[in-house]
Amino acid sequence: MTRALAILRLLARAPEPVGVNQIARGLELVPSTCLHILRILQDEGLVDFDTTTKRYTIGIGILPLARAAMQRNSFSSLVQPRLSALSQEFGVTSIATQLSEPGQMVVVALSQSSMPFRLQVDLGSRFPALISATGRLFAAYNSLDTATLQAEFAKLKWDHPPRFDDWCGQVDQAREQGFAIDKGVYISGVTVVAVPIFGSNRKMKRSLVAIGISERLSDTKITKIAAALQQMRDDVEETQI
CATH class of the missing domain: 3.30.450.40 (GAF domain)
Structure with missing residues (x-):
C-alpha cells in the first residue's frame, strides 16, 4: 500500500509521462516489483499506460476519489x-x-x-x-x-x-x-x-x-x-x- 501511494504521488508530481525504470529508481524499488504495482494501479484506472512510449501517467480514475475527498x-x-x-x-x-x-x-x-x-x-x-x-x-x-x-x-x-x-x-x-x-x-x-x-x-x-x-x-x-x-x-x- 505504501509503495503504491508513493508511485501515485510521484506520477502526480511528474510534469510528463514516466517510464517504469525511472519510477523504480526514484522510489528505490525493484523494477519488477514496481511494474507489478503499476499494473494493478492501471487495472484500477488510477494510472494510464501509453503502449507507444511505454510510459505511465496519473489516471483519470483518481478524479472520483479526489472529488469525494473535497466534498467531504x-x-x-x-x-x-x-x-x-x-x-x-x-x-x-x-x-x-x-x-x-x-x-x-x-x-x-x-x-x-x-x-x-x-x-x-x-x-x-x-x-x-x-x-x-x-x-x-x-x-x-x-x-x-x-x-x-x-x-x-x-x-x-x-x-x-x-x-x-x-x-x-x-x-x-x-x-x-x-x-x-x-x-x-x-x-x-x-x-x-x-x-x-x-x-x-x-x-x-x-x-x-x-x-x-x-x-x-x-x-x-x-x-x-x-x-x-x-x-x-x-x-x-x-x-x-
Missing part, C-alpha cells in the same frame, strides 16, 4: 463562501491550502476574481510547502532545523530566487507579524498574501491566500487584505470549535 472536507465547505466574498471585495484570486503530504500543499478551495486578466489556479493544485508567502509561514511555524530548511530551499523554483539568508529574515518577519507577503519573487508581477491556520499541535497545516496582480495592489490594499484573511481565519477557527 468540512474545512473547504466552511471557507468557500468566505473566499468568494474576499475575491469580490478586493479583486483577487483567493485560495485555501492544506498540507497533504510531506513537503506539499494542495489547494482545497478557491474563488477566482471576476476581473479581467485574473490568475488561473486549479482546485487540487499542489506546490512545495516552502514556496512563496505560504512557504515563509510554513518555515516560521513548523520548527524545521536550518540544515533541513536550506536543503529544501535549494530545490525551490522562483522567478526571482531570493538569497537564503534574506529569505530567513522574511520568515522571521512573517512569524512576528502573523502573515506573509511575496511581491513578485515567486511569480513576476504577482503579489501573494497568506495567513496560517494551525492544527492542534500549534503547527501550521493550512493557509488562506490571496493572489493578485502587483500593479493593482497598493501597500494599503495589501494590509487590508492581510487583515481580512486574519479575520477569516479567526471566524473559521471559532466556527470549528
